[in-house]
Amino acid sequence: METFYGLFNYWIVIVLMMMGFYMVIAQHNLIKKIIGLNVFQVSVFVFYISMSKIKGGTAPILTDGIEIYSNPLPHVLILTAIVVGVATTALGLALTVRIKDAFDTIEDDEIAILEKEDQERERGTIS
């Protein structure tokens, strides 16, 4: 039982992570893929933060009279990671906009068909 409570937190996070991961690889909509990526990454961040927690600790801001602080290092890492994540998202969305421009759709499978047509046209026009 103790194991269960001790690890329950992680399990939840893992389930969330996998939902995001599933969205990334299974969805055909380019925006939903990026949303999935966000869910995936945010869940990883939660995982990091939950390992920094210490029982009875407080936020790592030095205050008189408090002895136990949560570990600040994961916080720092995740701050960086969040920023990296949003940067990726911005870029991915910009790409989506361009793809919408070029292909007039943002569904992965439709794009694949259009790309195949491109390829055949390439062969066709030359031969």
Add this chain to the structure above:
Amino acid sequence: MSPETTIQAALLTPVIGAVLISLCGRWTNLRETVTLVTAVILFSLVISLYPLVLEGGRPSLVVGEMLPNLSIAFTVEPLGMLFACIASFLWIVNSLYSIGYMRGNNEKNQTRFYVCFAIALASSVAIAFAGNMMTLFIFYEALTISTYPLVTHAGTEKAKRGGRVYLGILLSTSIGLLFLAIVWTWMIAGTLDFTPGGILEGKASNTIIGILLALYMFGIGKAALMPFHRWLPAAMVAPTPVSALLHAVAVVKAGVFTVVKVIIYIFGVDFLSVTIDPDWLLYISGFTILAASIIALRSDNLKRRLAYSTISQLSYVIMAAAILAPLSVLGAALHIAVHAFGKITLFFAAGSIYTASHKTEVSQLDGIGRRMPWTMGAFAIGALSMIGVPPTAGFISKWYILHGAFDSGQMLAVGIIIVSSLLNASYFLPIVHAAFFKKEIESPNHDDHGEAPFTVVIALTVTATITILLFFFPGIFIDLARQLI
């Protein structure tokens, strides 16, 4: 000039020649003069080393370390000397011939042709002088690559296909098998230097030695051991001087040269005969001899017939080496030289016929001897040498091989040689007979022709003469080859 410098010069001469030729591409006369001059210089450089090697000198040159503990090195020993002499001498003759042939047939891209030829020669000399197996391998591949443009010279679909087979077989055998064998040898022996007596003795089990030998024998695709012989007929699409290069001057010679070299200097004759006694090699080479002869007998295309004749003759060398008797090894070395002169004569004649009359099939040759007496006379001499009839050089080498086979009691080999000589006779002599004694077939589009261009005739006369002279004065090669045993 010190021997080291001479080696250096001999290696560099054809390379410099190639550069000069490409620079002179626009002025055809100058270009061909450069080719001839380069060939003559190369030959005189090679021959200047001859006395030294005959006295037992082994001049060597280390160029530099390529991989740690593995250098690019050159050493001149008798077998290499022999090969280098043949290649460099035949280059002169072949260049003469090429000039007539290429101009006579209005071939295009002649500059590329001469450049590649020079590079192929550079590689051949490097193979001949290679001091270790890796150096040999490097230039073995360089030879393959540099002859590829020659084989596909015509640029036609057929030439392309021929080139594919040529390159495909030669590269895949060398990378797939030979390369593996070399790396393995290096691991086992810790060296790749050609050492009299071999480098593998006592370093590996008999099984491994057996596998290695097989890797080497089949990996040296240029020796055209069946089933890796197909490239040679495929390469027949090339112009005749190229065929001469492939069959006589460089490529197949490099193959059998490597075979003999590997048997003598990597495995060691004595070591092989006491460990695994490679009978299978005898069988395969014997089979190649007979099978190729039979195919030759059934081919109507003259160049194809010659090509299969080459395949069978190459296996003589392999078989002779595999007999592992001193005399047969000597015969093997001699046969490299003898076959070179004989076969180049035959190819020159075939090209000469083509230049003059554009005939390619054996059945068209009736009565041609009267129009082209010099050509067909030389052809007859070459054919006799292939069969091994005195007074041609072919007799000498066959005699040594037979002698060796008798000494070691390899009656199977004796039988094969005798049967194949009969086969040789039956596919060469009818041509000679038809050329001189049958009446010419009158056909509507038959044009009146005489002999081929002058330089062509000179070239084939020279080689035919040498084929006979070698019978009377075999000493220059025998003295060299004797040092091997």
Add this chain to the structure above:
Amino acid sequence: MAVTAFSLVRIHNLFAAVMMLGIYSLLAAVLYVVMDAVDVAFTEAAVGAGISTVLMLGTLALTTRMDKEAKPLVPVPLAIVTATGALLIYATLDMPHYGDPGAPIHHHVGPYYIEKSASEVGPPNIVTSVLASYRGYDTLGEVTVVFTAAVGVMALIGRSRRRKKPDPKSENHGRKEQQA
């Protein structure tokens, strides 16, 4: 949170999906506060719920609002995801428990910062000390990433492109064909 995530998987209105993502981020931020990561919570709220949502909405406006019709669960990705998840769950069995003060991370580098940062760096907010000084180089990298993204967006959909539109050379030839 799990509910939000699950509805994200199933939902087809992209607009709603973006909103859900915002909510998901906010929930994560709340969690961060619970787990003492106030700085992270602040950032997550600003970025995840703020910037990302705005960006997504902008993209939606530029593309489309609806996903295509529903698809059943796709087996291959499902298998991959299940395997990955199983591996992680398997790994958790050896993990230190949540909040366990005996976990290795509370005994090596972390405590050093808590003890020394006040004297070595100064600011009472340890996160700031670590972020800006001990691991200042990471933060430099982070700023560079932001810079990269901004320049990347400029390069991809920057305004100058619009003026160029009539010029077929700089335009995607694919698009022309599309219209033709």
Add this chain to the structure above:
Amino acid sequence: MLNRASILRVVSKLLIPPIMVFALYVQFHGDFGPGGGFQAGVIFAAAFILYALIFGVDNARKVAPAWLTRTLLASGLLLYTGVGVVAMMLGGDFLDYSMLATDQKSAQHLGITLIELGVGTTVSGAMITIFLIFDGRLRAEKDD
């Protein structure tokens, strides 16, 4: 957008300055409580975006023309790297703030303040740039 209720404009006019002040507070208060350059940059950008939404992007563009946002973007990163390089020139390692002043603590303080400022500048520059680009794109599409 301009004909929206003017009450919105008045409220936001009142709101925007406090938001900017708050941004500055977050920027420099990072030492003591949660906050720092990154969050400040985002808030600052948010203020600007609010301004753009209420008063129109054209007006916003006048306030922050392309060259300005671009320079903002670049200068933050330059400032950050610059601090590192200056530390190197003063004989320390890259980003070694203790070279910046004689006293360890005040040197660190100075360094942190400067780089946080760099972070804030780049982040707000980046956010504003990205917003304006998306918006410009949007309007371009409407023009079509």
Add this chain to the structure above:
Amino acid sequence: MSTQLPALQVVLPLLMAPIALIIRNPRFVWMLTLIVTWTTLAISLSLLMQVLDSGTITYRIGGWAAPWGIEYVLDKVGAFVLVIVSAIGSLVMTYARRSVEQEIPAERIYLFYTMFLLCLTGLLGITITGDVFNLFVFLEISSLSSYVMISLGRDRRALTAAYRYLIMGTIGATFYIIGVGLMYMMTGTLNMADLATLMPAIADTRVIQAALAFLTVGICLKLALFPLHLWLPNAYTYAPSMVTAFLAATATKVAVYILIRIIFTVFGGVNVFEILGLQNILMTLAIFAMFAASTIAIYQDNAKRMFAYSSIAQVGYIILGLSFASETGMAAGIIHLFNHAIMKCTIFLGLGCVALRMGGVSIRDMYGLGTRMPWTMAAIVVGGLSLIGIPMTVGFVSKWYLVRAALEADMWPVAVLIVLSSLLAIIYVWRIVEAAYLKPAPENAEPVSEVPLSMLLPLWVMALASIYFGLDATNTLTIALDAADILLNGGLQ
């Protein structure tokens, strides 16, 4: 000043990126980038000298000692990779101007070069750092900038290629982060050397095993190990020519370097290959990559795509070398890292020349080019021969060591497979050769002239390098063997 070189190596391009953004003028930006790349090359060379002379260099950023702060650690492998990256970068930049002017809209050129500088920063930063999390940050810098560079290709498929790369790359990075998180959870540190010392004690926990799995999968996504290679062919095919040349020669190489660092440094004290059967998995995948990718390459009509697949196969060779976990094998992997960078750069630069003149790089575009663009095609052929592994080219050296490593490990079937797969290379390389030299140019072909010297020169520097290092491999091999030795004995110490 020489003690500051490690920092300068990364900071210089980083510092110049915003400056490039402010300058904007394409010509000046190009000049600036060019100067920066050559300076980084000079720095990396002198760093390599230092490392060879006096061993591993460490550099504390911000003056904080590891593991509290972030530390640069540069050993022989790292220095070697730095030289590869910066050398390729500087040659590609020299080459870039004309190619970029043709392929990228004029008003975006300065943004493109800014991206290039950032990508270079990222790759150099990854190579030199001694901290697993910092590695992630720089990995993202290089990845984000390469997504953008790829998407600037002219074909609309460049966009989707970049998008897929972005998704796959981010998944890879996230996996990596999960792996790092798990390791951190069990050790409390992020410093590689520190991790290496703590690792043996906890190596048999499930957490660490999972961490290893996540790290490996994440990195393999980045280095396009079969079957995680799906993003690569399109990305290489539709990216601008110089980007393809640069990324093909550096990005996957740096990813391999990360793998080396993780497996042999961080997990250095552990017999990693025993865990999870990693050795067998990697070896099998590598062999699959060699065959599958080479076979697919044969059927491609677009030369860039063909060589993109060939890159996947070559990554297989590198991983195969590493998976032997012997000194020879490691050396083979490292030397092939270098050699493959050279030959692929040659080929892709050559294809860039073809694209400049012909507008495309399909096999049909190359008909009869052998006589019309003799220098370009000759350089491509040199690169191709090297791919096959013909002696006197760098490819031969790699193959020699790979085969030797396989034989030493008593895995002669693997040795056979290595040579067999290189036979596949003959087929696709020869398709190019036949097209260029044996096919006549189309009849309505416009006259084509050779590319300008500014492109030919870097191209031939690369081509000659692939011959030179094939003939005199002693120096590079000595470094590789040393590096292998260090890595096998834990590394970084």
